[in-house]
Every structure is written in C-alpha cells, then in structure tokens.
Amino acid sequence: MRVLVCPDKFAGTIPAVEAAGAFAAGWRNVRPGDDLILRPLSDGGPGFAGVLAAALPHARVLTVAATGPLGRPAQGHVVLDGATAYIESAEACGLHLLSGEERDPKHTTTFGLGTLLLAAVEAGATTLVVGLGGSATNDGGAGLLAALGAAPLSASGFALPYGGAALIDCAALGGVPRLREATLVAATDVDSPLLGLHGASAVYGPQKGATRQDVFQLDAALARFAGVLQALPTAPPGLADLPGAGAAGGLGAALLALGGRVTSGIGLVRELTRLDAELEEVSLVVTGEGAFDEQSLRGKVVAGVANAARDLGVPCVVVAGRIDAGRREAASIGVTEAHALVEHFGSVAEALARPADGLRELGERLAVQWSR
Known part of the structure; x- marks a missing residue:
C-alpha cells in the first residue's frame, strides 16, 4: 500500500512532525514493505x-x-x-x-x-x-x-x-x-x-x-x-x-x-507541500489533530485533507486525541473513520501523557485493519 500520513499538531502534547513519525513507525512495524509518505501539516497555528x-x-x-x-x-x-x-x-x-x-x-x-x-x-x-x-x-x-x-x-x-x-x-x-x-x-x-x-x-x-x-x-x-x-x-x-x-x-x-x-x-500549506499531488498517488490518507470537534469541520487541517481526499475518492482516516464531532458530520467532509487516543487508552490522562505511544499503537492496529 501507498499511505499518506499528514497530521496537524496534537495541541499541547506533540508537534505534527513527531505525530506523523510515531504513527508511521507503528504502521511499519506491521507492514514494513508499504510506502509511507509523511507530510506533517499546519493551518497557520503552532508548527x-x-x-x-x-x-x-x-x-x-x-x-x-x-x-x-x-x-x-x-x-x-x-x-x-x-x-x-x-x-x-x-x-x-x-x-x-x-x-x-x-x-x-x-x-x-x-x-x-x-x-x-x-x-x-x-x-x-x-x-x-x-x-x-x-x-x-x-x-x-x-x-x-x-x-x-x-x-x-x-x-x-x-x-x-x-x-x-x-x-x-x-x-x-x-x-x-x-x-x-x-x-x-x-x-x-x-x-x-x-x-x-x-x-x-x-x-x-x-x-x-x-x-x-x-x-x-x-x-x-x-x-x-x-x-x-x-x-x-x-x-x-x-x-x-x-x-x-x-x-x-x-x-x-x-x-x-x-x-x-x-x-x-491549510490551503496554503496544501499547495506548498504538494499535498494534492501526493493524494492522487495513494490508496489511503491518515490525518489527525488533538481534538477532532466542530471547529475541525470548518476549515482546519483535518477538513482540508478530508475534503481533498473525498474529491479524489481516497479513503481518509482521522486519528485524534479525542473525538467530539459526530459520525455524520465527519462523513460530510470526507472522513471515512476516526479513532481517538482517549478511547484507545481508556483514559484522558494517559492520552495526554503518552501521545507518541498511542499513535504508534494505532498505526499498528490500522495497518492490520486496512491491509485486509
């Protein structure tokens, strides 16, 4: 598989570059032969x-x-x-x-x-x-x-x-x-x-x-x-x-x-990172941020990536610290499925303390799931 990993920062815990690297490390533990393209993103804020x-x-x-x-x-x-x-x-x-x-x-x-x-x-x-x-x-x-x-x-x-x-x-x-x-x-x-x-x-x-x-x-x-x-x-x-x-x-x-x-x-960063060109060549895109909520649906990184992926018919998976947006609203912007660190760990404190571990473990889990 060819997978594009392009998260925003997880505010207050881990920058976008490290978040992308942690998720990719987990995925490669399971499927080392896959081609992972890392494109950390920002909508103008920290990072x-x-x-x-x-x-x-x-x-x-x-x-x-x-x-x-x-x-x-x-x-x-x-x-x-x-x-x-x-x-x-x-x-x-x-x-x-x-x-x-x-x-x-x-x-x-x-x-x-x-x-x-x-x-x-x-x-x-x-x-x-x-x-x-x-x-x-x-x-x-x-x-x-x-x-x-x-x-x-x-x-x-x-x-x-x-x-x-x-x-x-x-x-x-x-x-x-x-x-x-x-x-x-x-x-x-x-x-x-x-x-x-x-x-x-x-x-x-x-x-x-x-x-x-x-x-x-x-x-x-x-x-x-x-x-x-x-x-x-x-x-x-x-x-x-x-x-x-x-x-x-x-x-x-x-x-x-x-x-x-x-x-x-996010439009500027999409252009400068050539994100849309990368999307045309992949079978899956993974994005994310600290909190996937209503603000995410209105022009932030996740919405920008999901909209672009939807237009090209590419599945888009969101990994986030927590998820507050509804499934129907998420689907409306092009999100295929979403996974939260809080649910993965079963604890907000653990999600905040170990974001890199959680992203790596989610990477392993999703590599198994999507390889099927």
Missing part, C-alpha cells in the same frame, strides 16, 4: 514554521531572539524561500509559552511577533506570510505595531501599557509602521470578525484566560482600537467586520489594516 521548513526544498531558516506574550525571551524562526518569509505568530505570542496561571489576555502582547517581521524584512523578504493561531493575546496586534514603530498612544500622547485592556484608552498611533513596503499575508482558517458575539474576545478569549467580565472589557477595548486602525491609509473599509479580522486575538485586523490580505492556512 507552521517547522512544517514549511521541512517541506520547502530551498528554504533557509533564520533563528531570531524575540519575546513572548509576557515579555520573556523567546526563540522564533523566519523561514525564507526566495523573497518570501513564513513566520509563525505562536512562536512569539503562543498560548503554549504560558502556564495556566499566567493566562490573562488583558496583559499579553504581540510585540515579539513584530520583532520577527522586522528580522524578515532585514533579511530581504518582500512578502511576509504570517501564520495565525494558538495565540495567548487579545491586543488586536497593538504590540506588533509598537515593535514596528507605531505604538498605541493615549489622548495625552503617552504610550499605552501592553495588553488588550489598555486599548480602551487608545487615541492614535505614534508613528508609521516600518516594513519597507513589504506585502503582508495572514494565513488562517479562522473567519471570525474582530468584535461582537462571534469576535476575537467572545469566541477565543475564555480559552486564553479571560473571564466573562474580561470578555466585555476586551471587546470594548478592541472596538476603540478598531477605530484607530481604520484611520490608517492602508486599512480596508469595514475593517472590524471582515472575515479573519478576529484571528489570533485581532492580529488579523492589524495585518489587514497594514494592507495585508487573508488566505486559507
């Missing part, structure tokens, strides 16, 4: 830089000293492929950089991402593709703009503290962002607007540590900041309502205000 660094044959990777969501040192990477740079926002403002007690989007910042963008421009990149997802921030990209020389200011002309809450007092930006006219692209499959019930604060704020009261406070602050962003000459009309403006705590809005555009994260 985006590593996936593209591995997939692009001529890419070079710059390691950049940046800062995390609370200002601590963090190491980021710029993946350069010709004049295009690929940057993962989660490396500078990701939720995984904080402990549970530290999560508070009222104070976290995207400043470190601005450092990565500047490094890409200094390296000669003229197109900056920023993967959005997995952020610990809700500052509408205010920290990013500060790093680019356009710090948010109060009505009195003082620079505001970092974090989303302080933006309620934002009156202007204190400069022009310095990007040497580089083109910006936001790679994300989040289509949320910036504000309201379906916006950045309401939908994603709670998972970043926001209380119910914090959500109202942050949404009001982003509404104020949206008016400031709208005044930029490169900002499109109706900025706050555009799909993707709410991605990564409003980072999408900042990139759009700087003249950027939004593209599908």
Whole structure:
C-alpha cells in the first residue's frame, strides 16, 4: 500500500512532525514493505514554521531572539524561500509559552511577533506570510505595531501599557509602521470578525484566560482600537467586520489594516507541500489533530485533507486525541473513520501523557485493519 500520513499538531502534547513519525513507525512495524509518505501539516497555528521548513526544498531558516506574550525571551524562526518569509505568530505570542496561571489576555502582547517581521524584512523578504493561531493575546496586534514603530498612544500622547485592556484608552498611533513596503499575508482558517458575539474576545478569549467580565472589557477595548486602525491609509473599509479580522486575538485586523490580505492556512500549506499531488498517488490518507470537534469541520487541517481526499475518492482516516464531532458530520467532509487516543487508552490522562505511544499503537492496529 501507498499511505499518506499528514497530521496537524496534537495541541499541547506533540508537534505534527513527531505525530506523523510515531504513527508511521507503528504502521511499519506491521507492514514494513508499504510506502509511507509523511507530510506533517499546519493551518497557520503552532508548527507552521517547522512544517514549511521541512517541506520547502530551498528554504533557509533564520533563528531570531524575540519575546513572548509576557515579555520573556523567546526563540522564533523566519523561514525564507526566495523573497518570501513564513513566520509563525505562536512562536512569539503562543498560548503554549504560558502556564495556566499566567493566562490573562488583558496583559499579553504581540510585540515579539513584530520583532520577527522586522528580522524578515532585514533579511530581504518582500512578502511576509504570517501564520495565525494558538495565540495567548487579545491586543488586536497593538504590540506588533509598537515593535514596528507605531505604538498605541493615549489622548495625552503617552504610550499605552501592553495588553488588550489598555486599548480602551487608545487615541492614535505614534508613528508609521516600518516594513519597507513589504506585502503582508495572514494565513488562517479562522473567519471570525474582530468584535461582537462571534469576535476575537467572545469566541477565543475564555480559552486564553479571560473571564466573562474580561470578555466585555476586551471587546470594548478592541472596538476603540478598531477605530484607530481604520484611520490608517492602508486599512480596508469595514475593517472590524471582515472575515479573519478576529484571528489570533485581532492580529488579523492589524495585518489587514497594514494592507495585508487573508488566505486559507491549510490551503496554503496544501499547495506548498504538494499535498494534492501526493493524494492522487495513494490508496489511503491518515490525518489527525488533538481534538477532532466542530471547529475541525470548518476549515482546519483535518477538513482540508478530508475534503481533498473525498474529491479524489481516497479513503481518509482521522486519528485524534479525542473525538467530539459526530459520525455524520465527519462523513460530510470526507472522513471515512476516526479513532481517538482517549478511547484507545481508556483514559484522558494517559492520552495526554503518552501521545507518541498511542499513535504508534494505532498505526499498528490500522495497518492490520486496512491491509485486509
């Protein structure tokens, strides 16, 4: 058999590259003669830089000293492929950089991402593709703009503290962002607007540590900041309502205000990894992620892979940490069957502690099943 193994990361436990390797190792234990093609994927969130660094044959990777969501040192990477740079926002403002007690989007910042963008421009990149997802921030990209020389200011002309809450007092930006006219692209499959019930604060704020009261406070602050962003000459009309403006705590809005555009994260990665061409040559595709749920059905890695496999008539198996999506909904996007580590181990704690072992064991089991 020729099998394509192309999972996303299992958030909080194992990156996509290791997940693919673990599953493939199990399969090869049972059927060493099969041809397994490993294509770890990302939709723009954690793992985006590593996936593209591995997939692009001529890419070079710059390691950049940046800062995390609370200002601590963090190491980021710029993946350069010709004049295009690929940057993962989660490396500078990701939720995984904080402990549970530290999560508070009222104070976290995207400043470190601005450092990565500047490094890409200094390296000669003229197109900056920023993967959005997995952020610990809700500052509408205010920290990013500060790093680019356009710090948010109060009505009195003082620079505001970092974090989303302080933006309620934002009156202007204190400069022009310095990007040497580089083109910006936001790679994300989040289509949320910036504000309201379906916006950045309401939908994603709670998972970043926001209380119910914090959500109202942050949404009001982003509404104020949206008016400031709208005044930029490169900002499109109706900025706050555009799909993707709410991605990564409003980072999408900042990139759009700087003249950027939004593209599908999984669509971009599918193209760059030549996933569709690989699908035409295989008899089975295996994908997966930490939680296969309703969000997975709306444009994340699993949906992108399953849709492409369905169009080519290739069976698609999902392996996940847990499965919350219904069978009928999964089948509607092209999923043939799904298997969960939680069910395999019989324990959530075990699934979280031993994801590589579980994926290897599922690989062995599915190799027997599908060889029949």
